[in-house]
Amino acid sequence: MADREHVQELSLFLLDYATSLLGAGVHTSRAVRNISRIAEAYGYRADISLSQKNIMMSISSQEDATVRRTTVRKLKPLHFNFVHIQDLSALTWRAWDDRVPLGVLVEEYHRMMAKARYPMWLVMLCASAANASFCRLFGGDWTAMGVVFVATFAGFFIRQMLAKRHLNHLAIFVIAAFVASMIASMATCHHWGGTPEVALASSVLFLVPGVQLINAVMDLLDGHILNGVQRGIQAGMLIICIALGLTLTMLIVGIQWMS
Template sequence: MKTNEVQAIGTFLRDYATTLLESGATTVRIEKNVWRMAESYGFEAEVNIYPRHVDVVQRDQETGSTAIFSKTIKGSANNYATITELSKLSWNCYDHHLSLEVCQREYQRIIHTPRLSNTLVTILTSFANLSFCRLFGGDLISMTIVFVATLCGFYAKGALHRKWGVDMRVATIIAGCISAIMSCSGYVFGWGTTPDVALATSVLYLVPGIPYLNSVSDLINGHNICATSRFLQAMIITVCLSVGLYLGLWLMNIGIL
């Protein structure tokens, strides 16, 4: 195989692995998918994941030559639709021996597929948080308060981070503060019989559940560095939402003890 072909395959596998990681895939899924695609082209591949970049070690099964391809992780945007489509691509490549050009074209189609609209995601998130309020015993008024608080907080978080480039941690603090202030309306105006439930569930949408779950999976899979990195990032976001909640309570002079 020509050198430029080896480089093209390695670069593609590197980009493929990085996209999976940025979309929220677990390390075990990334390893299996990359190995599957590399195998279809006559290579062995190992994936090393670090807090800021991904390494793909590519080994030619015929010559034994090894090459390392590295790429910096730009950010994280959880997208299970992308993960699913990329996993399907790896199976199609393995089962049908797709050419590199076909795989690259399909990869580009997948990563450029439009996500759900921000408006729809905001509304669905608000309904999900409303359901949490009901699950923990909140009444109809508290559920309404949580819906509005989540709607405003989630929108503010997205706008601050995407439109104005505010750091995600700062955006989380502000969003948590906004939701907490709005959820305090049950206490301030005497609305409903379960204002405590409304307050407690108003910031649950900010809990980074996927990084926590992925860190456990990575730990089981032996990727201790990646597991620690994801866990610490999730902990930082959790601390930020707690700070936002505290600021909201402090501004509204609401005591919870």
């Protein structure tokens, strides 16, 4: 009975762990490897099936195959967080190397997840500065960089506010791209600086789903074809939404690209 209670506790913890790890932005192979390492540390085998929406996990004892538990959970969309990825990966080695009791591992997990996130205003400022730097890399002048900074700040703010209201994520990308590019288009309309077209093109780069694209490629290379294709299609849809928002701005303002 104790074993059956233990496998249930471990299964529930691994589901929470997997949801947090995948939501933080890891590729499939890393998630499977980390989950399996924890399960093996406590004498169990983990068989995992992952998709973009759900995780199915079967935990069985290495000593007694009748002690097992199969569970399915819907994955929640979370924010990418590389600090969480680092902490959660380190947690697996706490289980493997130190063989800490499961209760201790669960407490450490909850303590990690309860860490305060960076203030939203700081994230917005850093994202705006990074996008302005992209503008500079693509040949934009200081005026264009300033315009991109303001446009990114506004677009990022709109994106966060709409996400809190649980609007469809595709619509969020269209609206955020439209707002950012509309602000940046003022540089073209009023001839601010010498590179207004660079400001317009750079204003939506903060929305490009780089993590999804990288994970899609890594999943394909690791043999997780279905997940790789799913992530690639999702990233492609987001890129199309960004293009739609930018195109809408150009149609309204009357900008002819490269004219």
